Amino acid sequence: MVVASPTHQIHSEKLLAIELPTIDLSGERSAVSSLIVKACDEYGFFKVKNHGVPHDIIAKMEKEGFNFFAKPFEEKQKAELAKPFGYGCKNIGFKGDTGEVEYLLLNTNTLSVAERSKTISTDPANFSSAVSAYIEAVRELACELLDLLAEGLWVPDRSVFSRLIRDVDSDSIIRLNHYPPMPMLCQDKDSSPCNQNKVGFGEHSDPQILTILRSNDVGGLQISLNDGAWVPVTPDPATFCVNVGDLLQAMTNGRFVSVRHKALTNSYRSRMSMAYFAAPPPDARITVPPEMISPTKPALYKPFTWAEFKKAAFALRLGDSRLGLFRMECDEQVA
Ligand SMILES: C=C1C[C@]23C[C@@]1(O)CC[C@H]2[C@@]12CC[C@H](O)[C@@](C)(C(=O)O1)[C@H]2[C@@H]3C(=O)O
Ligand SMILES: O=C(O)CCC(=O)C(=O)O
Ligand SMILES: [Fe+2]
Numbered sequence: 001m002v003v004a005s006p007t008h009q010i011h012s013e014k015l016l017a018i019e020l021p022t023i024d025l026s027g028e029r030s031a032v033s034s035l036i037v038k039a040c041d042e043y044g045f046f047k048v049k050n051h052g053v054p055h056d057i058i059a060k061m062e063k064e065g066f067n068f069f070a071k072p073f074e075e076k077q078k079a080e081l082a083k084p085f086g087y088g089c090k091n092i093g094f095k096g097d098t099g100e101v102e103y104l105l106l107n108t109n110t111l112s113v114a115e116r117s118k119t120i121s122t123d124p125a126n127f128s129s130a131v132s133a134y135i136e137a138v139r140e141l142a143c144e145l146l147d148l149l150a151e152g153l154w155v156p157d158r159s160v161f162s163r164l165i166r167d168v169d170s171d172s173i174i175r176l177n178h179y180p181p182m183p184m185l186c187q188d189k190d191s192s193p194c195n196q197n198k199v200g201f202g203e204h205s206d207p208q209i210l211t212i213l214r215s216n217d218v219g220g221l222q223i224s225l226n227d228g229a230w231v232p233v234t235p236d237p238a239t240f241c242v243n244v245g246d247l248l249q250a251m252t253n254g255r256f257v258s259v260r261h262k263a264l265t266n267s268y269r270s271r272m273s274m275a276y277f278a279a280p281p282p283d284a285r286i287t288v289p290p291e292m293i294s295p296t297k298p299a300l301y302k303p304f305t306w307a308e309f310k311k312a313a314f315a316l317r318l319g320d321s322r323l324g325l326f327r328m329e330c331d332e333q334v335a
Contacts, residue, residue: 037152044259061134164280197264218271282307
C-alpha cells in the first residue's frame with residue numbers, strides 16, 4: 001500500500017495530489033496482467049483505458065441516468081422498490097447512514113432490469129435495453145480484469161475469479177449515484193477557510209469482488225491510504241476506475257486490500273457515478289486458490305458463502321469493517 005509522501009501534500013487542503021495508475025488494456029497481455037497485480041498490491045484502485053466498453057453504450061446509459069435524476073422527486077419516488085433496490089434519496093442501507101446523494105440500485109439480472117424499468121422510465125423498453133447493454137459490456141470488462149489478475153498471480157485456474165461473475169445466478173448489482181451541487185460548509189467564519197465539501201457517500205469499502213466505476217467529469221471520489229490520508233481521484237470519463245472489494249481481499253488471502261473510499265459533493269456541478277459491483281451467486285463459497293496459502297502465509301479468513309457475508313455486511317453501518325468478523329481468530333458468531 002502507498003504511504004503519504006510529504007512532498008505530495010497540498011497543505012491548505014491536507015490532501016494528496018498523486019495519480020492512480022492508468023493501465024492501457026490494449027498492451028501486451030503479460031505486461032498488462034503484471035501492471036494490474038502491481039496496482040492492486042500498491043493501491044487497491046486503478047484506472048483502465050482502451051477497456052473495450054463501446055462509447056455509445058456508455059453514452060446511452062449516462063443519458064438514461066441523467067434523465068431519471070432530472071425528474072421531479074415525486075416521479076422518482078415511484079421507483080422506490082423493495083429495499084435495497086430501486087430509488088433512494090439520502091438514506092444509504094438499513095442502519096441509518098445518510099449522505100447528500102440520490103441513487104438507483106438495480107440487480108443486474110436481465111429480467112429484473114426489464115421489470116424494474118416499468119417504474120423507472122416512461123420508455124421502459126429503451127431504459128431496459130440501455131441498462132442491459134451497459135451491464136453486459138461492463139461484466140465482460142470485469143471478467144477480463146479478473147482473468148488478467150489470476151494470470152498475474154500465477155494461479156493455474158485462470159477463470160477462478162471470473163467464473164463467479166459469469167454464473168447466471170451471480171448477485172452483481174449496478175448503482176447510479178447522483179450528487180447534486182452543494183455549497184461548501186463554512187465552520188468558523190473567522191479562523192478556518194470555507195473548504196469543506198459535504199459528504200455524498202460516506203467512507204466505506206465495497207463488499208463484493210470488484211467494482212467498476214465511472215463518473216462524469218466532476219470530481220468527488222477519494223480513496224484512503226493506509227496512513228489515513230485521503231487522495232482525490234481525478235475524474236476521467238475516458239477511463240473506468242476499478243477497485244478491489246472485500247471478497248477479493250478474502251480470495252487473495254489478504255494480499256490485495258479492499259480500500260476505503262468516499263464521495264464528496266461538488267459546490268457547483270452535479271456529479272453522476274455509475275458503479276457495477278461484481279458479485280458471485282449467493283451460495284458461492286468464498287475460497288482462496290491453494291497457491292496463495294503457505295506455511296508462512298496461513299489462511300487469514302474462515303470459509304464463508306457470499307450470502308453469509310452479505311447478511312453480515314447489510315447488518316452493519318456503511319463505515320464498519322466486515323471482513324474482521326470472518327478472520328480465523330475471530331470467535332464472533334456471524335452466520
Ligand atoms: C450501510 C450499508 C449500505 C450498503 C449495505 C451496508 O449495510 C454496508 C455496505 C453498503 C454498500 C457499499 C457498496 C455498494 O454501494 C452497496 C450497494 C453494497 O453492496 O454495499 C452498499 C449497500 C447499500 O447501499 O445498500
Ligand atoms: O460515487 C462515487 O464515486 C463512489 C460511489 C461508491 O463508492 C459506491 O457507490 O459504493
Ligand atoms: Fe463504494
